[in-house]
Amino acid sequence: MFGKSSRIRARRTGPGAACPACGTSSRRVHSRCARTLTDTAVAGRAADIEPSVRRFFCDAAACGKRTFAKQVDGLTVRYGRRTPAAQRLRERVALGGRAGERIDHLHGNRRRPR
Numbered sequence: 310m311f312g313k314s315s316r317i318r319a320r321r322t323g324p325g326a327a328c329p330a331c332g333t334s335s336r337r338v339h340s341r342c343a344r345t346l347t348d349t350a351v352a353g354r355a356a357d358i359e360p361s362v363r364r365f366f367c368d369a370a371a372c373g374k375r376t377f378a379k380q381v382d383g384l385t386v387r388y389g390r391r392t393p394a395a396q397r398l399r400e401r402v403a404l405g406g407r408a409g410e411r412i413d414h415l416h417g418n419r420r421r422p423r
């Protein structure tokens with residue numbers, strides 16, 4: 310059901326990012342990677358968002374982190390596969406059993422309810 314989802318590409322602009330460990334700001338981009346996140350449905354269709362997440366070098370000699378990824382506020386969390394909104398929805402659905410699964414399906418989960 311790939312054709313049924315909406316794909317949204319997002320790119321975070323801005324010159325740099327602050328290291329989460331030591332706070333030193335860095336403009337040296339290490340790499341960029343596109344991640345696919347599942348968001349809550351857009352107009353009844355599953356929405357995948359592909360934010361471009363940048364990884365920066367931390368240049369502070371005393372800092373243990375060599376590189377760090379800049380998270381997009383409200384959109385990405387470390388190792389997250391879903392946006393925070395989609396994750397909250399899933400958590401609510403997890404409490405709801407079969408009725409919850411139906412709601413989950415309506416909100417764009419591709420797995421069909423039993």
Ligand SMILES: [Zn+2]
Pocket residue numbers: 328329330331332333367368369372373374
């Ligand atoms: Zn650092």
